[in-house]
Amino acid sequence: xxxxxxxxxxxxxxxxxxxxxxxxxxxxxxxxxxxxxxxxxxxxxxxxxxxxxxxxxxxxxxxxxxxxxxxxxxxxxxxxxxxxxxxxxxxxxxxxxxxxxxxxxxxxxxxxxxxxxxxxxxxxxxxxxxxxxxxxxxxxxxxxxxxxxxxxxxxxxxxxxxxxxxxxxxxxxxxxxxxxxxxxxxxxxxxxxxxxxxxxxxxxxxxxxxxxxxxxxxxxxxxxxxxxxxxxxxxxxxxxxxxxxxxxxxxxxxxxxxxxxxxxxxxxxxxxxxxxxxxxxxxxxxxxxxxxxxxxxxxxxxxxxxxxxxxxxxxxxxxxxxxxxxxxxxxxxxxxxxxxxxxxxxxxxxxxxxxxxxxxxxx
Amino acid sequence: xxxxxxxxxxxxxxxxxxxxxxxxxxxxxxxxxxxxxxxxxxxxxxxxxxxxxxxxxxxxxxxxxxxxxxxxxxxxxxxxxxxxxxxxxxxxxxxxxxxxxxxxxxxxxxxxxxxxxxxxxxxxxxxxxxxxxxxxxxxxxxxxxxxxxxxxxxxxxxxxxxxxxxxxxxxxxxxxxxxxxxxxxxxxxxxxxxxxxxxxxxxxxxxxxxxxxxxxxxxxxxxxxxxxxxxxxxxxxxxxxxxxxxxxxxxxxxxxxxxxxx
Numbered sequence: 208x209x210x211x212x213x214x215x216x217x218x219x220x221x222x223x224x225x226x227x228x229x230x231x232x233x234x235x236x237x238x239x240x241x242x243x244x245x246x247x248x249x250x251x252x253x254x255x256x257x258x259x260x261x262x263x264x265x266x267x268x269x270x271x272x273x274x275x276x277x278x279x280x281x282x283x284x285x286x287x288x289x290x291x292x293x294x295x296x297x298x299x300x301x302x303x304x305x306x307x308x309x310x311x312x313x314x315x316x317x318x319x320x321x322x323x324x325x326x327x328x329x330x331x332x333x334x335x336x337x338x339x340x341x342x343x344x345x346x347x348x349x350x351x352x353x354x355x356x357x358x359x360x361x362x363x364x365x366x367x368x369x370x371x372x373x374x375x376x377x378x379x380x381x382x383x384x385x386x387x388x389x390x391x392x393x394x395x396x397x398x399x400x401x402x403x404x405x406x407x408x409x410x411x412x413x414x415x416x417x418x419x420x421x422x423x424x425x426x427x428x429x430x431x432x433x434x435x436x437x438x439x440x441x442x443x444x445x446x447x448x449x450x451x452x453x454x455x456x457x458x459x460x461x462x463x464x465x466x467x468x469x470x471x472x473x474x475x476x477x478x479x480x481x482x483x484x485x486x487x488x489x490x491x492x493x494x495x496x497x498x499x500x501x502x503x504x505x506x507x508x509x510x511x512x513x514x515x516x517x518x519x520x521x522x523x524x525x526x527x528x529x530x531x532x533x534x535x536x537x538x539x540x541x542x543x544x545x546x547x548x549x550x551x552x553x554x555x556x557x558x559x560x561x562x563x564x565x566x567x568x569x570x
Numbered sequence: 571x572x573x574x575x576x577x578x579x580x581x582x583x584x585x586x587x588x589x590x591x592x593x594x595x596x597x598x599x600x601x602x603x604x605x606x607x608x609x610x611x612x613x614x615x616x617x618x619x620x621x622x623x624x625x626x627x628x629x630x631x632x633x634x635x636x637x638x639x640x641x642x643x644x645x646x647x648x649x650x651x652x653x654x655x656x657x658x659x660x661x662x663x664x665x666x667x668x669x670x671x672x673x674x675x676x677x678x679x680x681x682x683x684x685x686x687x688x689x690x691x692x693x694x695x696x697x698x699x700x701x702x703x704x705x706x707x708x709x710x711x712x713x714x715x716x717x718x719x720x721x722x723x724x725x726x727x728x729x730x731x732x733x734x735x736x737x738x739x740x741x742x743x744x745x746x747x748x749x750x751x752x753x754x755x756x757x758x759x760x761x762x763x764x765x766x767x768x769x770x771x772x773x774x775x776x777x778x779x780x781x782x783x784x785x786x787x788x789x790x791x792x793x794x795x796x797x798x799x800x801x802x803x804x805x806x807x808x809x810x811x812x813x814x815x816x817x818x819x820x821x822x823x824x825x826x827x828x829x830x831x832x
Contacts, residue, residue: 455614455615458722458741460614461611461614461629462629464614464615465610465611465614465619465620465623465628465629465632466628466629466630467624467628467629470628475630512725512726513726514726514730515725515726515729515730515734516726516729516730516734518729518733518734519725519726519729519734520734521733521734521735522725522729522734522735522737522738523738524738529738529742534735534738534739536735536736536739537735537738537739537742540739540742540743540746541742541746543746544742544743544746544747544749544750547750548746548749548750548753551750551753551754552753552754552757555754555757555758556757558681558684559757559758559761561681561684561685562684562761562766563767564684565683565684565685565686566767
């Protein structure tokens with residue numbers, strides 16, 4: 208064993224007990240790994256383990272050239288990759304080359320693409336992202352691989368808690384603060400709960416789309432329903448998956464399902480989960496009073512349906528299946544047809560059958 | 571277009587007016603259009619629904635088509651009722667589609683006949699009970715679809731007049747009633763007008779407006795008799811029934827028809 212064991216990557220395996228058991232392996236793995244530093248790495252570390260080793264860049268700043276043996280070995284690449292696998296061109300006799308770069312950021316931007324040699328599909332996805340759009344436009348601050356994953360200390364990216372705080376939050380702090388107060392954020396940041404979504408679960412990790420578009424909005428129920436339609440995942444929290452089914456069965460849910468996200472226009476948008484529940488700051492409806500929730504929904508309805516009567520929000524059944532206590536009229540209509548349709552169809556089919564019997568058998 | 575009573579039957583008999591033929595053709599087009607644009611909205615998760623919606627140019631185009639077809643359908647329904655009620659009131663049409671007690675007796679007798687409990691099939695007038703059932707199903711079904719369809723088209727207006735819970739109730743009704751209509755057409759109309767050995771593969775009378783007199787005599791003996799006089803041995807009994815019914819309600823007749831002048 209020369210690298211850290213995989214952390215609970217999938218939701219299903221994310222039970223805290225399992226996570227704890229795996230975490231307990233970490234120090235053990237690190238100690239074991241420390242004995243297995245590859246010879247090629249050992250060669251580089253002979254100089255680069257020295258933290259005071261620096262290089263003066265063209266912009267006058269200094270870039271540290273030291274690497275911590277332990278953090279490299281504890282990384283997912285520890286013992287697997289040699290320094291020169293990424294730092295290509297530094298393995299020959301003419302090293303140090305004496306070359307320098309303009310700035311620290313310039314060095315990162317010129318070298319991050321080495322990741323694609325192994326992670327080609329992931330790299331390709333980043334090319335579709337809003338971050339890459341900004342990078343192309345010349346914005347240097349946008350994140351590249353090593354900004355989120357680190358360079359020498361790449362951790363398992365399925366550790367949501369670590370990824371959220373160290374990657375997205377470092378730029379999107381305002382959103383992160385709102386998220387951290389939400390029902391999801393509190394569970395992840397506060398309790399380390401791996402069931403709840405971190406940033407990348409909704410926005411994706413690499414092909415991050417612009418969330419302000421109509422396409423993103425109309426597609427958003429898919430994101431929520433991936434978890435809230437999963438009975439196994441919802442069971443421990445006693446959240447009914449009905450919330451997904453009832454939204455999808457509603458007129459707006461049908462629109463969201465059938466509309467082509469790439470062609471939908473702003474004025475054609477319908478309410479989705481986030482309109483009533485919020486996005487980053489989602490509060491558990493269980494913590495809201497019925498009045499608060501109703502007022503929120505009414506406000507959302509009024510946003511599009513101008514001139515509707517005060518009780519118009521009652522047209523939305525608040526995720527309840529119709530029953531005698533909730534929407535009895537709808538319940539009775541459903542019940543009526545549940546009886547009538549089979550009665551009619553079977554009755555008519557029976558008569559057709561009898562006619563054929565008379566024609567064919569008892570002519 | 572009144573039929574003169576002939577001593578001998580012509581090659582074909584006029585059964586449906588141009589108005590009836592037009593309405594039937596319009597219903598075929600509208601019903602199909604409404605189903606094609608409506609069913610994918612009932613089952614949006616199905617791949618075939620998504621394919622159909624894409625083919626129609628997206629869900630917004632499909633809904634536009636659905637609403638336009640719905641409006642035309644509503645106009646047709648109102649026109650049908652206006653012509654039928656007006657025709658009957660001015661005595662230019664006979665209410666041959668009206669349900670009578672005889673229809674219930676016919677139903678029972680027909681079932682007994684199918685089961686072999688009697689060898690005597692009921693003798694029908696212009697419309698038999700199966701056709702009347704389908705007609706009234708269409709009338710009530712259309713009324714429900716038009717009313718609930720308009721509620722779903724203008725929910726805001728509805729909410730100003732009536733409780734908003736009517737909106738989801740109308741949606742449930744619209745969706746279920748459409749399903750019922752489709753299934754009745756598949757089971758009942760498909761059989762009655764196509765698969766029934768008597769007419770297989772296709773009953774053309776509602777398209778041409780004309781029917782073979784032999785078929786008329788077989789399927790609607792009382793009407794045949796009224797048009798051409800008694801021809802069969804068993805006809806006298808039927809004529810007696812008819813006369814009795816006529817005596818009971820003078821201008822009306824046991825079978826009635828809003829479907830066209832005769």
